[in-house]
Each structure stands twice: as C-alpha cells, then as structure tokens.
Amino acid sequence: MPPILLLKTKSSPHDGYDDFFSANDYTPSFIPVLEHRFHTENLAHVRELFASGAFDSNATDNPNGPKYGGMIFTSQRAVEGFAEMIGQHGLPLNPSTNLPLYTVGPATARSLTTLRNKHLPSCSIHGEDTGTGEKLAHHMLQHYNALHPDADPNPSLLFLVGEQRRDIIPKTLMDPSLPDDQRIPVEEIVVYETGEMGSFEGDFRSAVQGSGEGVLWVVVFSPSGCEAMLRVLGLGPFAGNGNGDGGGDGRKVFVATIGPTTRDHLRSKFGFEPHLCAEKPSPEGGWGGDTEVYGGTGAVD
Structure with missing residues (x-):
C-alpha cells in the first residue's frame, strides 16, 4: 500500500483515522500542523x-x-x-x-x-x-x-x-x-x-523524503499549512521551482482534503485542485465506499 501522510495531530486516546487506515492495511503517518x-x-x-x-x-x-x-x-x-x-x-x-x-x-x-x-x-x-x-x-x-x-x-x-x-x-x-x-x-x-507549528514544514519535508518512491497520498485537514505543503511537494504555484520533493522525480503525489473548506482554500488561494475531497469529514468519507481509492495510481484523476 502507498504511504499516507495525515497532516494532523494524532488524537488521544484513540484516533479514528489511525484505526480506519490501519484496519485497511495502511500505516498512516501523522504530521502535526497546528499547536493549540x-x-x-x-x-x-x-x-x-x-x-x-x-x-x-x-x-x-x-x-x-x-x-x-x-x-x-x-x-x-x-x-x-x-x-x-x-x-x-x-x-x-x-x-x-x-x-x-x-x-x-x-x-x-x-x-x-x-x-x-x-x-x-x-x-x-x-x-x-x-x-x-x-x-x-x-x-x-x-x-x-x-x-x-x-x-x-x-x-x-x-x-x-x-x-x-x-x-x-x-x-x-x-x-x-x-x-x-x-x-x-x-x-x-x-x-x-x-x-501553525514552526517545525511543520521541516517535519513534513523529512516525512516526504522518507516515504520512498512511487505513489504518495497527503491528507489535509485544514487551510493551515497548505502553503508549506504545496511548497514542499512542488505543486500548485510552486510547481517547477526545483525545490519540491513531490513530483520532480516522477513519483505520483495525490492530495486529499477532509471537507470542502480546505478544498476551496486550495483552489482560491493557490489555484490548486485537490485530487479528492471527502464527502463527509470522517475517516470513511474519503473512501467514498471504495477502499481502492487511496491504493490506486490514478483512480482519482
């Protein structure tokens, strides 16, 4: 299964996203974006x-x-x-x-x-x-x-x-x-x-660089951190700047948003269209009933 980076703090004592993805044979990684x-x-x-x-x-x-x-x-x-x-x-x-x-x-x-x-x-x-x-x-x-x-x-x-x-x-x-x-x-x-955590961009870059090659999914939970995320991946307005760790080597990077607010923020501020927007803000909402969505190499294009 391709790696999945969840741009959120892991909830305690249980995180529904961790439970759901783990039950479907994924090993999600959590990259905290915000401090509260x-x-x-x-x-x-x-x-x-x-x-x-x-x-x-x-x-x-x-x-x-x-x-x-x-x-x-x-x-x-x-x-x-x-x-x-x-x-x-x-x-x-x-x-x-x-x-x-x-x-x-x-x-x-x-x-x-x-x-x-x-x-x-x-x-x-x-x-x-x-x-x-x-x-x-x-x-x-x-x-x-x-x-x-x-x-x-x-x-x-x-x-x-x-x-x-x-x-x-x-x-x-x-x-x-x-x-x-x-x-x-x-x-x-x-x-x-x-x-936004001051360490987020560096933490995210390290996670992307350590995620191997091939398909990578990034799941975004709020407008906070979107600019740093796109900059690290070299997507949207940062495409072709030579500094991205996402698609420059031919790897396929897919971005999903948990709900329309973050999707609309990416569209309006950065001109970037996410590959997937969850129908509901829940772990199950991003799958649309199809557990192959995150596993494909272009299923959501």
Whole structure:
C-alpha cells in the first residue's frame, strides 16, 4: 500500500483515522500542523457558569428558566479543553440536567461521547452526521426549537470555539429574518488558540523524503499549512521551482482534503485542485465506499 501522510495531530486516546487506515492495511503517518493553547481563564468561566446554575432549570435564581439550554462543539480541541478543565477542577452540575450537546462530524462526536459518558451522563448528543456548520445550524433550528416550543426567547446556546472560526452557525441561528420565537441566541466563548507549528514544514519535508518512491497520498485537514505543503511537494504555484520533493522525480503525489473548506482554500488561494475531497469529514468519507481509492495510481484523476 502507498504511504499516507495525515497532516494532523494524532488524537488521544484513540484516533479514528489511525484505526480506519490501519484496519485497511495502511500505516498512516501523522504530521502535526497546528499547536493549540487552551484559554484557562475562559474555561474557568465556563465552570463558573455551571456552578452558578446557568444551565439548571431548577436553580432558585432562574425563575424564568435557565440562561443556557445547551452547548455547541465543532472542534475536537474545544472538547479537549472542556474535558481538561473538568478533569482538573470538576464540573458542578445537577445530575438531572439534560442538555443537548450539538456537534458536527463523527470525530468530534466520538470525543464528545467519551466526555459525556464520563461527566455528563444525562446529556444527549446531536448533529454528528450533519458534516458542516451550515447543516448543523439548520438541524439545530428544527431540533432545539422543538425542545422549547413555548419559549420566547429561547434560552441561549453556549458555543465553545477557537479564536479562528467561521460565523455561519451564529449568523444562521440569530438571523434577523427568523421569527422571534424561532431565533436561537448564541454566546461564543474562545477556549483555545491555534497556530501553525514552526517545525511543520521541516517535519513534513523529512516525512516526504522518507516515504520512498512511487505513489504518495497527503491528507489535509485544514487551510493551515497548505502553503508549506504545496511548497514542499512542488505543486500548485510552486510547481517547477526545483525545490519540491513531490513530483520532480516522477513519483505520483495525490492530495486529499477532509471537507470542502480546505478544498476551496486550495483552489482560491493557490489555484490548486485537490485530487479528492471527502464527502463527509470522517475517516470513511474519503473512501467514498471504495477502499481502492487511496491504493490506486490514478483512480482519482
């Protein structure tokens, strides 16, 4: 099988991509692109919200119902930061509190399920099959409003985010064109920062040079690191510059993206068309039901 380089940090304790590729006789290599720093003060504030009864409909200081009716997680980093805060300081919570936890994509849902089972057993998880923030937002408009048919306004949703994020979810849920009783207030709290690792380009170059000859697959998970990736491979605007380690010796290099956001970034900024875009942001999504996709020597041209 051809080597596969996954441009992401390997998730802990289990990584769905590692499990999936290994089960299909591949040995994927993980090249971390991003480093994450948790906002401990903001995470402490989230804990204070739970301690104050802001999520508890039975709290004596909430005569009009809870301030928050649920939470939104669209990244594993947000789940990890929340889990780390709980692990260090605990989470004051009425055991009967049943909060909907909304997520997008199976990988984040798996991390959230582990956290829920350990710390929030009465909560429920929704949206894991939506795949994009826009689809998740429309799912929430139906599901969350059905949970609060008589509320006007709805209790807010707390959205734990990184400092770099798209605003499609808050814009969709708080769209002024929606009826007042259908609009869902969203409060965002930044719980982590993300930056490209200074060592990424060198680490990636070493991995490419050590991957042998023949077919090579590179799977990209976010716009971060795309320029360095193309530069190392000598693809897109860097083709023919003589410095690439990808195709100059005749080897076939294929680039796959986990979802349309990264694909569109490669198209618009670098004029590069990835060979494959996953139908869903999941390990299975890139295969399209065909386990020969990554093994071929041109199946996705």
